[in-house]
Amino acid sequence: MERRLTARGKERRQQLMDYAATRFAEGGYHPTSVAEIVQGLGVGKGVFYWYFDSKEELFLEILKEAQQGMRRAQRVAYGDEPDPVRRIELGIRASLRWLEENRHVYNLFQFAATEEQFAPALRRGQEVAVADVVRHIKDGIVEGKVRDVDPEVLAHGVLGVTNQLSRIYLRDRHDSVEEIADAAVAFCLDGLRGP
């Protein structure tokens, strides 16, 4: 869109994004109409199209913001921790904490993966997350702390476990983040059999 916004304008924009995000997550992207969004906020339709070119652009912005938020939480969490395995663990714990506060993004991510117009944007974000984990794993292999197999495969394993456990135990039931994190870390490090 590219428009000069005052502080008030930026707030409105954020308000639209936040509200739309929860509506999309609860009701689905397509079934949630622009009319529904503006009515829910008690404003006219023109407000929506003042801040966004289209419903599609809004969704992409929401997606981008969510990915950035999660990524930032991970980065902050592992900071300059020297042990690569510990960095992975801290990343997992940070992701779970962030997801606990942002449960709705599960649906947004899952939906985005199913539509060709959104999948590329989603994929780009995920590739960055994978690259991060790959870096830690490579370091771990060098230090002899991780099995010497394709680091990318291992990274996807870690992401798969984290994603699934958090979806089931954090979003659906709402169990303790720390317990889920313990289980995810243990599974990622030692699998079914254990050390």
Place this chain on the structure above:
Amino acid sequence: MERRLTARGKERRQQLMDYAATRFAEGGYHPTSVAEIVQGLGVGKGVFYWYFDSKEELFLEILKEAQQGMRRAQRVAYGDEPDPVRRIELGIRASLRWLEENRHVYNLFQFAATEEQFAPALRRGQEVAVADVVRHIKDGIVEGKVRDVDPEVLAHGVLGVTNQLSRIYLRDRHDSVEEIADAAVAFCLDGLRGP
């Protein structure tokens, strides 16, 4: 719908389900119109509503069929194998082989998870799959072959790994099923660190 169908009728019904499934997977459920489906098959709109009450019912039928198909493949694969850990491995391999032939269901499952009208049906099917793996894991714990922690958590770990690796390496790139299966099994058994 509940209608008496001749052999020809059943074929048409199946044709509609198969074609619609690929259209839904490629273009998304909502953006794919009933008109598009019947045009793609070169038939009138009435044909659709002869076999299905609604677009929604069609999608639920497609979902059910896909879940049954995958489940059947798993059951056949591990048959009466006595070793529970080996049963898990055979289940993973069977799932991957089935998914290779049915790549499009990834999108259907992911989309179904995001809409409240479809999520319950999806969940029911997944619970059955989890219960299956849980059984093998419990047997494995009894035999001392698997770590003695909550079997359901471990089962979700296995599903998470399988799901993620297959999505990335089987659907997106199309790597060899056996190699992916080897990697998934290894990760599930021994995690990042190895035995």
Place this chain on the structure above:
DNA sequence: CGGCTTCTTGACCGTGCGGTCAAGTGTTGT
């Protein structure tokens, strides 16, 4: 105050959707 920009309104538009149905065509059993 006046003038400029930012923001808001809501009636309106064209389009395409899911779904209906009266009419007709094949097919099958007797």
Place this chain on the structure above:
DNA sequence: ACAACACTTGACCGCACGGTCAAGAAGCCG
């Protein structure tokens, strides 16, 4: 041959969608 049933057609309906825009309100600066 005939009736009964299984299937097919496509024009049509009402509706709700995403998006537009002329008009005006509110905030800000000289």
